[in-house]
Amino acid sequence: MSVVFEKPKSLANVPFHYCPGCTHGIIHRLVAEAIDELGIEGRAIGVAPVGCAVMAYDYFTCDMIEAAHGRAPAVATGIKRARPENIVFTYQGDGDLASIGMAETVHAAARNENITIIFVNNAIYGMTGGQMAPTSLPGQVTQTSPYGRDVKLTGYPVKVAELLSALDGPTYIERVAVNNVKNVKAAKKAILKAFKNQVEGRGFSLIEVVSSCPTNWGMTPEKALEWVDEKMIPYYPLGVYRDKTAETEEKA
């Protein structure tokens, strides 16, 4: 009997704590598959965030460090500067990366720091029970926007991929989603490239993964995936926002 699917080596053999229907599991697997395929498990160092993925250090089998809320890109910068031969990645949510950690994110990108960032955008603070995030959509009901996000009071969502692509620094920025098989495959390709860029010394790569949070959105997992298609992706269009590697390949 042929094996058609295996758990990646870089994922530990422990149960995730994530809620039913949460897409963190898929994204963890894609990261681990990329690490396996590039053969970098032995030199990878991951930086876990504060948020739902706070315990990512238990899930990845490579060396791991837990950062303070939002500080993962600074922590990753330190590690990468000290150990340039290692492959350093962060795994962060929207509150962590786009709110409290905005300065660290923008400046790591501006420096074209040779690190890989996996940014999970599910438009809500999941771990603390569903508060409004910097990426919550206009009108979105959350615990701290109970009447719907009023842009007159709270401003507009932060579009991270667009924002960072305004900088000269970063090498590769792509927004993907994991709400259907086709999108998962595209996300896999992007994440793999984001790690490969670092292996090749090309600089800062960030993959924004549009994700879902059935628990805090108050939806069934299935309905949440539909909401990604209907509401999230129109506001956060998928695609490549920056690819210096393509530019250099064209020149070559």
Place this chain on the structure above:
Amino acid sequence: MANKVLMKGNEAIAEAAILAGCRHYFGYPITPQTEIAAYMAKRMPKIGGVFLQAESEVSAINMVYGVAGAGFRVMTSSSSPGISLKAEGISYIAGSDLPALIVNVQRGGPGLGGIQPSQSDYFQATRGGGHGDYHLLVYAPASVQEMADLTVLGFEKADEYRMPAMILADGTMGQMMEPVELPSGESKTFEKPWALSGTKCERPHNVVNSLYLKPEKLEEVNFARYERYRKIEETETMYESYLMEDAEYCVVAFGIAARVAKNAVIAARAKGIRVGMIRPITLWPFPKAPLAEAAKTVKAFLSVELSMGQMIEDVELATRSQKPVLLCNRAGGMIPTPEEVLGAIENMTKGV
């Protein structure tokens, strides 16, 4: 004989750090410690080291956290308002049992305060400064020579005990120039099997972390850490005792205040007052034992500080307030003259 060079205190810290094997420096501009960053910016690229000006003090300390986790000697420097911003990261470094060196060249506060010398971050430094139960090793140099020597020692002890160390200087110590004999010889190093280096697929993964969701476990970790602190209090306390053998009165001062106070003690002795001085070199651990011992024989203590009176609380605790503890202080960036301190010593002899 080793060569003596004339250096600013801030530069002595920077050069001593390099001599101690530190090859990673992260900082953010703030007065009055800029010479440290400027020195590192010049030197690090020439010796294969890393100098990076971070986007904020918050980022700088988190870069330090990353490098410390990766197992290398690393430092940052700042001044009072910047240290407040670093407090979060310092708590994580302490909570993750990582070694690092943090330099605070203090200025007056609170808030934006001023840019003149101060010692008003004593509480912040000796009580940890950030959230949670933890301590830093806190060294208080009183000369440019000590700026250099304590920097090397700070790196070594931080590694030995896996905890952050702080050089608590002030604007005067940072700016003043004195002859200094730079440390020579190999700095003591320690194995770091816990460091993030990549598993090479040969060992279980290392995790650097301060999160323990199970309260029983977090309590256990805290108790174990404080057991280590207890040992440090026994073995790592440093102080200078000056003319205490026959002293009837005891001045307590550290850093630049001790330099001024020493002159006052000499002047008081010339007037026949039997006064001595205990100068804490480590502020944590605080030299409780010599103060408790002195409390048996002296009539009173005088705490000389560039703050509204912070160390005085530790003097009272160490002596169990058996004898009166008086305060001679200036604040906001002002420094007392030796005459002012002499006046306070004379008042002490009259009052008690």
